[in-house]
Amino acid sequence: MPGTDKSDRQKASVTDIEALDFHSSGRPGKLEITPTKPMATQRDLSLAYSPGVAVPVKAIAEDPSTAYDYTTRGNMVAVISNGTAILGLGNLGALASKPVMEGKSVLFKRFADVDSIDLEVDTENVDEFINCVRYLGPSFGGINLEDIKAPDCFIIESRLRELMDIPVFHDDQHGTAIIAAAGLINALALTGRDFKTTKLVCNGAGAAAIACIELIKAMGFAPDNVILCDTKGVIYQGREDGMNQWKSAHAVKTDRRSLAEAMAGADVVFGLSAKGAFSEEMIRSMAPRPIIFAMANPDPEITPEEVARIRDDAIVATGRSDYPNQVNNVLGFPYIFRGALDVRASTINDAMKIAAAEALAHLAKEDVPDDVAAAYQGVRPRFGAQYIIPVPFDPRLISAIPVAVAKAAMETGVARKDIPDLDAYARDLKARRDPIASTLQQIYARVRRQPKRVVFAEGEEEQMMRAAVSYANQQLGTAILVGRDDRMREIAERAGIDLDRPGIQLLNARISTRNDAYIDYLYARIQRKGFLYRDAQRMIHNDRNHFAACMVALGDADAMVTGLTRNYSTALEDVRRCIDPKPGHRVIGASLALCRGRAVLVADTAVHDMPSSEELADIAEEAAGLARRLGYEPRVAMLAYSTFGHPSGERSERVREAVKILDRRRVDFEYDGEMAADVALNPRIMEQYPFCRLSGPGNVLVMPAFHSASISTKMLQELGGSTVIGPLLVGLDKSVQIVSMGAKDSDIVNMATLAAYNSGG
Numbered sequence: 001m002p003g004t005d006k007s008d009r010q011k012a013s014v015t016d017i018e019a020l021d022f023h024s025s026g027r028p029g030k031l032e033i034t035p036t037k038p039m040a041t042q043r044d045l046s047l048a049y050s051p052g053v054a055v056p057v058k059a060i061a062e063d064p065s066t067a068y069d070y071t072t073r074g075n076m077v078a079v080i081s082n083g084t085a086i087l088g089l090g091n092l093g094a095l096a097s098k099p100v101m102e103g104k105s106v107l108f109k110r111f112a113d114v115d116s117i118d119l120e121v122d123t124e125n126v127d128e129f130i131n132c133v134r135y136l137g138p139s140f141g142g143i144n145l146e147d148i149k150a151p152d153c154f155i156i157e158s159r160l161r162e163l164m165d166i167p168v169f170h171d172d173q174h175g176t177a178i179i180a181a182a183g184l185i186n187a188l189a190l191t192g193r194d195f196k197t198t199k200l201v202c203n204g205a206g207a208a209a210i211a212c213i214e215l216i217k218a219m220g221f222a223p224d225n226v227i228l229c230d231t232k233g234v235i236y237q238g239r240e241d242g243m244n245q246w247k248s249a250h251a252v253k254t255d256r257r258s259l260a261e262a263m264a265g266a267d268v269v270f271g272l273s274a275k276g277a278f279s280e281e282m283i284r285s286m287a288p289r290p291i292i293f294a295m296a297n298p299d300p301e302i303t304p305e306e307v308a309r310i311r312d313d314a315i316v317a318t319g320r321s322d323y324p325n326q327v328n329n330v331l332g333f334p335y336i337f338r339g340a341l342d343v344r345a346s347t348i349n350d351a352m353k354i355a356a357a358e359a360l361a362h363l364a365k366e367d368v369p370d371d372v373a374a375a376y377q378g379v380r381p382r383f384g385a386q387y388i389i390p391v392p393f394d395p396r397l398i399s400a401i402p403v404a405v406a407k408a409a410m411e412t413g414v415a416r417k418d419i420p421d422l423d424a425y426a427r428d429l430k431a432r433r434d435p436i437a438s439t440l441q442q443i444y445a446r447v448r449r450q451p452k453r454v455v456f457a458e459g460e461e462e463q464m465m466r467a468a469v470s471y472a473n474q475q476l477g478t479a480i481l482v483g484r485d486d487r488m489r490e491i492a493e494r495a496g497i498d499l500d501r502p503g504i505q506l507l508n509a510r511i512s513t514r515n516d517a518y519i520d521y522l523y524a525r526i527q528r529k530g531f532l533y534r535d536a537q538r539m540i541h542n543d544r545n546h547f548a549a550c551m552v553a554l555g556d557a558d559a560m561v562t563g564l565t566r567n568y569s570t571a572l573e574d575v576r577r578c579i580d581p582k583p584g585h586r587v588i589g590a591s592l593a594l595c596r597g598r599a600v601l602v603a604d605t606a607v608h609d610m611p612s613s614e615e616l617a618d619i620a621e622e623a624a625g626l627a628r629r630l631g632y633e634p635r636v637a638m639l640a641y642s643t644f645g646h647p648s649g650e651r652s653e654r655v656r657e658a659v660k661i662l663d664r665r666r667v668d669f670e671y672d673g674e675m676a677a678d679v680a681l682n683p684r685i686m687e688q689y690p691f692c693r694l695s696g697p698g699n700v701l702v703m704p705a706f707h708s709a710s711i712s713t714k715m716l717q718e719l720g721g722s723t724v725i726g727p728l729l730v731g732l733d734k735s736v737q738i739v740s741m742g743a744k745d746s747d748i749v750n751m752a753t754l755a756a757y758n759s760g761g
């Protein structure tokens with residue numbers, strides 16, 4: 001198995017198997033290309049291809065700038081590597097770099113709606129690489145070079161910048177430098193230091209390191225106060241071994257020779273080298289309130305835990321997302337290119353880079369508004385040692401950084417398109433990303449802060465075990481697998497699943513010491529419903545759903561997940577035997593559909609077959625409550641085949657009546673209907689009904705009946721490429737989620753996490 005030693009695996013938030021499964025499941029890899037125009041008819045074909053395509057061809061030949069109007073060029077970036085410095089893993093070749101490059105491409109899309117394709121170029125020859133890339137200009141609005149080793153990357157980037165008239169940006173250099181500079185601006189402010197007098201050591205003298213120190217010197221650091229080190233130690237004036245012109249440019253006059261000597265008394269240390277390069281002794285020798293950016297990936301030069309063991313006055317950042325203060329270029333490249341593309345910039349210059357760094361630094365100092373707090377695990381972070389830089393999921397990044405970059409491009413004359421109204425541009429950017437689409441990430445973060453005990457009722461199923469291990473690994477809490485101990489171990493061993501890890505508990509229902517309590521509890525609930533004491537005994541001993549639900553009911557676990565081996569309604573019946581609805585609530589199912597950066601809740605996708613008007617109103621209230629718990633303000637659209645009375649019919653009448661009931665109940669959320677789905681979702685169509693009370697497109701869709709709810713979500717999933725999570729059970733007094741039969745381990749983890757989240761606390 002590729003990867004890491006045992007201790008690494010235990011602290012890793014994902015296992016090697018999970019990482020491989022993630023990449024191989026479904027369509028291998030992380031990207032696909034989908035057309036943006038219909039390709040359904042002969043006419044479509046004639047327009048998209050011959051003869052219609054000849055018209056834009058001629059237009060572009062006549063005026064090249066129209067390529068931005070007629071092709072993907074203006075929103076398309078290539079991520080290009082030869083794999084000679086893949087993260088901190090070294091030179092593993094072009095092909096091996098592909099997962100990272102695909103990853104960068106999906107981050108472009110996810111965070112800034114920039115389309116991107118990865119290109120791996122199989123040569124270590126600098127001239128060959130340049131020649132390969134230089135002719136690709138017409139295809140792209142920008143080139144993001146990635147993971148090319150120093151010093152080749154310096155030559156490659158500077159030659160390509162001369163040869164091409166679109167931005168060429170080596171992310172490991174400038175992306176990293178921008179983010180590190182932003183973090184440093186804030187860390188210096190917090191420790192009361194001045195750029196001009198602060199002493200900094202940078203370990204690593206490659207792509208990222210050289211760019212970082214060039215940028216911080218441009219921002220005011222004194223060259224004599226910056227010591228660069230590489231595998232051979234300090235880069236001092238006169239050194240000959242392992243040198244190149246880029247290192248020489250930063251050589252200093254000093255008698256220090258080793259990294260340990262350089263770090264003694266230093267205020268700041270940057271690690272852009274390799275795992276474990278900083279020893280405890282080195283950290284101990286630094287000045288009071290040291291600033292430590294250990295940025296090597298995937299493992300830092302020293303971990304925050306290791307630093308905390310030695311001193312409590314340090315500000316620590318790493319390149320990883322599972323520690324506070326993630327200094328990683330993911331905070332930069334998507335947004336920097338967004339801004340550059342939107343003004344059709346010919347290059348990304350220093351002014352644009354500094355503008356991005358300052359915008360990022362500034363954001364960390366701003367108050368975190370409610371709708372952003374969710375991205376921070378529901379806690380409002382305060383500018384300080386644990387929060388010097390925003391997290392990648394901060395929804396403000398999309399409207400802050402591209403604006404700063406675009407403005408700097410216009411001011412320095414490299415923009416080929418003007419954006420006259422930057423406020424309007426910021427609003428457009430904000431609309432490009434729906435904060436609800438980050439919901440799941442926020443939920444995970446919240447659970448991680450308050451880990452929960454979740455029972456995985458069908459513990460003998462391989463998928464459940466995988467999900468439980470993933471749940472525990474992600475530090476979401478304790479995963480309790482219910483099943484026969486020996487059977488679970490046998491299956492786990494065959495499947496290569498390691499159950500002996502922190503956070504996993506195996507529980508045999510037959511021999512649990514709590515059975516008498518569960519049986520008494522259950523019997524009290526079912527004795528007047530035609531069941532005998534021995535029925536209750538059998539249910540607890542032999543049926544894992546009843547056993548697990550009683551565990552949750554009696555507080556031995558916080559939440560439960562089941563459903564893999566039994567159909568939804570049967571599993572729900574089992575659970576309902578043990579757990580009541582929350583007082584004053586109705587149990588419903590709601591599905592969260594995530595599609596193209598947009599998210600909607602659809603209800604009721606599980607419980608009510610043909611809801612009455614009263615029940616539809618209840619469903620609306622439950623679904624709106626769920627939306628709020630998920631962190632967003634509901635706009636409930638009561639859906640039907642008709643819109644505001646036309647065409648009329650019995651089902652629509654029922655929905656209309658539900659709206660009147662909500663009026664009478666004076667509920668405290670936006671709702672309206674009845675309306676068709678396109679009216680609810682498309683603002684242009686909604687405009688035709690100016691009296692509609694929704695302030696924007698519906699984000700909670702209450703369906704007129706179970707069949708329409710189920711059919712529409714399944715169609716969204718199969719035809720629309722949506723991720724559908726759920727149905728989520730809402731309204732029960734204790735937190736239970738039921739997955740669909742045959743669900744994948746990743747679906748089960750999502751549901752377990754949602755169950756944990758819903759269990760409150």
Ligand SMILES: NC(=O)C1=CN([C@@H]2O[C@H](COP(=O)(O)OP(=O)(O)OC[C@H]3O[C@@H](n4cnc5c(N)ncnc54)[C@H](OP(=O)(O)O)[C@@H]3O)[C@@H](O)[C@H]2O)C=CC1
Nearest residue numbers: 085087088150205206207208230231273296297319328329
């Ligand atoms: N957090 C972030 O956003 C980013 C982090 N990085 C990380 O920075 C590191 C370097 O990447 P990059 O600059 O692209 O790679 P390069 O190959 O261009 O440079 C690597 C540099 O690190 C030095 N080095 C390697 N091991 C050690 C060591 N144990 N002690 C001192 N110096 C060492 C090398 O020294 P020599 O010159 O003697 O060979 C070289 O100067 C990687 O770990 C990478 O993951 C990179 C980009 C972004």
Ligand SMILES: CC(=O)C(=O)O
Nearest residue numbers: 086087088172297329
């Ligand atoms: C983050 C990144 O680009 C790297 O580690 O190489």
Ligand SMILES: [Mg+2]
Nearest residue numbers: 087146147172
């Ligand atoms: Mg990189």
